[in-house]
Amino acid sequence: MTMTLTRGRGVVLAAALSAALVLTGCGSDSGDKDSSTAAAATRTVKxxxxxxxVPADPQRVVTIGNTGLPFVDMGGKPVGVTKVRDSELGRLPADQRATFEKATNLGDEVDLEKLADLKPDLILVQIPDAEFKEMEQKLGTVAPTVFWGLDTEWKALxxxxAEAGNVTSALSKQKTEFERYLTKINQQHADTIKSTKFVNVDRYASSDPGTFVIADIGCVEIAQSDVGLNFPKAAEGADPLAYAALPFEQIAGLSKYDAITYPVDAEGHxxxxxxxVVETNTWKALPAVTSGHAVGVFCPGNNSYGAVNRYLNSLDHALASLPAKK
Incomplete structure (x- = not known):
């Protein structure tokens, strides 16, 4: 049974499930406890x-699909994870990367028997709905399984x-920091937010040579919706602007914007x-570049509060570096 996970993360579930695995995969010892103790040790989540x-305090969590990095971001310590891109791991803080790499890597192919051998007490999943439907019953024989579809907004995820994995305390602190960043940015950069016409540009590892994109997905969505910066975005119902590859010849068209944001690494390169893109003469001649209004912003991720807070910190510094308007 093959299940391909979108967003670059493939997941395959082993097709066979032996009778022995069904019996041992559940990992339940509730028969040794009275019902009141068992009830006290569990709670329900939607x-x-x-x-x-789910367990009130899960100790052996397996994450599948897009749940791994957000769970680790909130201090979770999964015993099993599915593979993520090396570029994503490279953007993690050292402690989070160590936690992720310590977990058993279930790879792109999730062997249910290998998963069951981890004796998880909770499985967290975010993958396409159709793929989950195919594996839902089998995962449920191993441990309580909590699923979110890909259309779940990052804050809701x-x-x-946090609720299912019992890391709500960490989430609360991250949300407080998130609100603090928003308040600071809106107070200190109010004039810039109100009067500046921005554009966010990017390239992807999969981009054809000599092309770039005007990116309206990813961290820039936080800048648009939460901060209120004026970035171009696709018309409602249309594909994101980021889906359209533009040739380098169109870099000169960025001159109609007051300021440009572009992706940098954690060191600011x-x-x-x-x-x-930045090596082209066309880029170097842009008014925003020559005037210091092209600024790099670090985006470690946009699907968890910790990563978004790091982005907001970088955005705050980038906005502060913009020369004052004459």
Missing amino acids: ADNGTIQ AEGL PTATFAP
């Missing part, structure tokens, strides 16, 4: 697959993961994929 009874 997700896209309904109301699920963080709330759900243009990312390896975007570097070809």
